[in-house]
Amino acid sequence: MSGERVYDLLPVPLQNMAVSIKGWQFHRARYLSASFCETARTLERNEQLSFKAMKELQFSMFREFAMHCFAKSPYYRHLWESRGLHPSDIRNPSDARLVPIVDQAFFSHRVPASIQRML
Numbered sequence: 001m002s003g004e005r006v007y008d009l010l011p012v013p014l015q016n017m018a019v020s021i022k023g024w025q026f027h028r029a030r031y032l033s034a035s036f037c038e039t040a041r042t043l044e045r046n047e048q049l050s051f052k053a054m055k056e057l058q059f060s061m062f063r064e065f066a067m068h069c070f071a072k073s074p075y076y077r078h079l080w081e082s083r084g085l086h087p088s089d090i091r092n093p094s095d096a097r098l099v100p101i102v103d104q105a106f107f108s109h110r111v112p113a114s115i116q117r118m119l
Contacts, residue, residue, distance in 0.1 A: 059093050
């Protein structure tokens with residue numbers, strides 16, 4: 001018998017208890033998971049950063065993302081290489097202007113409509 005059928009057969013006080021238990025399980029899975037705790041610790045550390053340190057962190061994350069796109073996406077690799085660029089060319093925040101930008105019009109002609117709705 002499925003959980004929903006059992007729930008429908010329970011008296012209201014037991015239904016309330018079942019919902020409370022399920023809510024507690026969701027809360028525990030979401031807010032006590034290792035990934036959530038690590039994210040919370042990271043955010044707490046980042047709140048204490050100076051403006052300069054935060055800018056440096058943001059730029060390092062930007063560079064990591066650029067390197068990831070270059071390594072994992074044949075399209076972005078071609079786009080960068082067609083401009084004679086490599087992610088290692090991005091050495092300081094002012095170099096961000098070198099990063100090739102792809103506008104939405106480009107993707108609207110190449111991405112199926114079903115995927116566009118998800119974006």
